[in-house]
Amino acid sequence: MKVVILCGGFGTRLREQTEFMPKPMVSVGGKPILWHIMKIYYHQGFTEFILPLGYKGEIIKEYFVHYRWMSQDFTLEYTEENRIEFHDERNLENWKIHFVDTGVRTLTGKRVNLIKHLLEEDDCFMLTYGDGVADIDLKELLEYHKKMGCAATITGFRPKQRFGIVGEKGGKVTKFKEKPDMTDWINCGFMVFENRALEYFTDDDVMLEKVTLPDIASDGELAIYTHRGCWHYMDTQRDYERINKIWEEDPQWKIWD
Numbered sequence: 001m002k003v004v005i006l007c008g009g010f011g012t013r014l015r016e017q018t019e020f021m022p023k024p025m026v027s028v029g030g031k032p033i034l035w036h037i038m039k040i041y042y043h044q045g046f047t048e049f050i051l052p053l054g055y056k057g058e059i060i061k062e063y064f065v066h067y068r069w070m071s072q073d074f075t076l077e078y079t080e081e082n083r084i085e086f087h088d089e090r091n092l093e094n095w096k097i098h099f100v101d102t103g104v105r106t107l108t109g110k111r112v113n114l115i116k117h118l119l120e121e122d123d124c125f126m127l128t129y130g131d132g133v134a135d136i137d138l139k140e141l142l143e144y145h146k147k148m149g150c151a152a153t154i155t156g157f158r159p160k161q162r163f164g165i166v167g168e169k170g171g172k173v174t175k176f177k178e179k180p181d182m183t184d185w186i187n188c189g190f191m192v193f194e195n196r197a198l199e200y201f202t203d204d205d206v207m208l209e210k211v212t213l214p215d216i217a218s219d220g221e222l223a224i225y226t227h228r229g230c231w232h233y234m235d236t237q238r239d240y241e242r243i244n245k246i247w248e249e250d251p252q253w254k255i256w257d
Contacts, residue, residue, distance in 0.1 A: 001046060001048070001122065001124065001125060001126060001142075002048045002049070002050055002098075002118065002119060002122060002125045002126070003038075003041050003046050003048065003049050003050070003125070003126045003127070003128070004049075004050045004051075004052065004112065004115065004119075004125060004126065004127040004128075005024070005034065005037055005038070005049060005050070005051055005127075005128055005129070005130050006052060006108055006111060006127070006128070006129050006130050006208075007022060007024045007034065007051045007052060007053055007054070007057065007060055007130040008022075008052055008053055008054025008055060008057065008102055008103070008104075008106060008108075008111055009022075009023060009054065009055060009108075009130075010023075010054075010055050011023030011026075011055070011131075013235050013236050014026065014234065014235060014236055014237060014239075014240060016237045016240075017237070017240060018055075020056075021056055021059050022053075022054075022055050022056045022057065022059060022060060022130075023130060023131050023234070024037075024060060024130035024131065025056075025059055025060060025063065026234060026240060027244075028133075028234070028243055028244055028247050029244060029247040029248070029251070032063065033130070033131060033133065033234055033243075034051075034060065034130055036133050036253065036254075037128065037130065037132070037133060038093075038095065039093075039254075039256050040133060040134070040136070040138075040253060040255065040256075041126070041138065042093055042095065042256075043255050043256040044137075044138045044139060044255075045139075046126065046138065047093075047094055047095060047096060048095075048096045048097075048098075049095065049096070049097045049098065050097075050098045050100065050115050050118055050119075051097060051098065051099050051100065052100050052102040052111040052112070052114065052115055053099060053100060053101050053102060054101075054102055054103055054104050054105070054106060054111070055104055057099070057101055060099070061099050064097055064099075068086070068092065069084070069086075071091075071092075072086045072087065072088065072091065072092065073086070073087040073088065074086045074087060075087070098115075098118055100114065100115050100118070102114045102115070106205060107205050107206055107207050107208075108207055108208035108209070108212075109201060109202075109204070109205075109206040109207055109208045109211055109212040110201075110202075110203065110204065110205045110206065112127070112198075112201045112208065112212075113201040113202055113203055116198055116201065119195070119198060120195070120198065122195060123194070123195055124145075124192060124193060124194045124195060125192075125193055125195075126138070126142075126190070126191065126192055126193075127189075127191045127192075127193060128189035128190050128191060129189040129233075131233055131234045131235065132188055132189050132231060132232065132233040132234070133231070133232055133233075133243075133253040134155075134157075134188065134189075134190060134227060134229060134230060134231040134232070134253055135229040135230050135252045135253045135255055136155065136190050136227050136229065136231075138190070140225075141153070141155060141190060141192060141225050142192060144223070144225045145192040145223065145225065148223035150194075150220075150221045150222055150223040151193065151194050151196055151197040151200075151216055151219075151221035151222070152191060152192065152193045152194065152197045152213070152216050152221065152222050152223070153191060153192045153222070153223040153224065153225050154187045154190075154191045154213065154222065154223075154224055154225070155187070155188050155189060155190040155191065155224075155225050155226075155227050156185030156186065156187065156188070156224045156225065156226045156227065157185065157186055157188040157226075157227050157231045158183075158184070158185055158186070158228075159186060159231070185224065185226065187209065187213070188227065188231045188233070190227070197216065197221070200212050200215055200216055229252070230252040230253060232246060232253065
């Protein structure tokens, strides 16, 4: 099963990092957050990825073209062939990655439309964003999706409120709750789509979240899988600093060895 990771946005709210690189390449613990996302999938048996590229997509291409020798110890023998011997092949991920330029300003719905030719032969595919990580059980998600029988399934998560809540009556505080969980679910990515859902992805330049998913939902074809573990995203400089601190202290999404 193929995994689509949306990699084309500008990341304007994280300008401190994205002025010179695309958001999926912003570092968490010395590795791009895109690498972390791919490791989450790879550890659970998903090895083939499609990366719809946009803003500074060449940096993502370059990283993976050079990934093997940048990640491994090796011996270079200067002969006619310039032979390279890698020291430990066991540590290499068996990834297959499709890089597709989908335009610098293209919106997410159309980006998926532009990679349809890589998805049409499969029964279903997974899709997520290039800026969020979670300790999600992907096989459980897939089983839930199949059980629901819908065209698509999103993963719902309840993040904590940014601010604490104060209750008041007659000028006196009646309760004080520090950053409680939200009552509503948000879509944190980690989605599954049946092949028949591809008909919702058209040549119209629309947002997946504002048009495509609402259209699927209005047809009664969108399920939600609720994730109660960890989920961390990187949208602002504050998020960047927070997620790097979590990586140092307790990286719950690091489900691989």
